[in-house]
Amino acid sequence: MSYTLFYAPGAASMAVHWMLIELDVPFKTVLVDIDNNQQRNQDYLRLNPSGRVPTLVVDDVPYGESVALMMMLADRHPGSNLLPEPNTAQRAEWLQLTLYIANTLMPAMRDWLYAAKDGDPGGAAAVKALAEKRISATWDDFEKRLRGGQPYLMGTTFGTVDMLAIMLMRWSRHMTCAATARPVLRKYIDHVCERPSYRDLNEREGLSGWPD
Template sequence: MLKLYYAAGSCALATHIVLEEAGADYSTARIDFAKEQQKSPEFLKINPKGRVPALVTDKGILTETPAMLVYVAQSFPASRLAPTDDPFAFAQVQSFNSYLCSHVHVAHAHRMRGHRWVDADDAHSIAAMRRKVPETVGGAFELIERDMLKGPWVMGDQYTICDPYLFTLAQWLEKDGVDLARIPRVVDHRRRMYERKSVKKAIAEETA
């Protein structure tokens, strides 16, 4: 059985949704950031990075959301969550998810985790990073809106592992100060994702 370590409100939601979509047999374990459980010796044995998500499989432990999404998609091919039979289309899926991971999520993190890049007591630099977030995150989502979201789903007609990942990061738009009026297609995508049974179930568990 697979086991997903997650924290409420984190990017782990994407993998949680995909596990549901795939019909996987899995369990979950919540990590409480407020109690700094991600720094506990027990969790660091699971993920030395001290972050979520982490996915325990029968072959070992996976970290990093794009890797976990691909693993689930390939482990449950009948779910058709990734075009694994088309090398170029599959690469496009990984390109999109890599952008979310390497750029969009990092830009978002500048709002509350500036201490990763500057000294924690450098209030001026941390404040400057926070002020920049609406511009950087907003710009990234405008690019997605204009050039990357093919519609109705990220890759077009086929729902893929890109959709739960985009949805998860889109949960943070309001707090990041992004002007939703500039990204109507992203907002509509988020609305339609909320209607999916898998999304409702994953959110319900993580917010219980």
């Protein structure tokens, strides 16, 4: 099997990149310069008609959508321990939490980041304010999970939901609802970001300055 990840540093591709590192499988990366709209050129659009990152080419077939890619990778690498086993109560909880992140938190993040670009610039402030309320509500839910002392969102085992959550918490760093401003979440962030795979990811993508 072969993997080629088309990515942009710190973007929605970050969690997929991190998962490939955690899986310790061979893969190639191709940088997409989204600042110069490289994701809109015809070569890239042939791979991903939505013009977004990531794209993961699996055995010469391109696929998109971060959460879907992570679920596909988990299926292709059973025994990775990055998600609960099928037909268990934890698997049902994992699916619920994963879709909650994908359907609630990720859209709110996009609304905040692209409020002026995707919609009327005159209404951007109101869109961002509503997005921050939705993001803060998600942080509340995450804190409830972590207040009992468990190290990860799903309990004692690190997994895909943590990679998604940390990526999105990083996106909040310039918001008034920054995840690092909450002590419970900051403790979680500091713990997860000590993983060698996260440090490797940051080095590969040239990222720094968070969560410091």
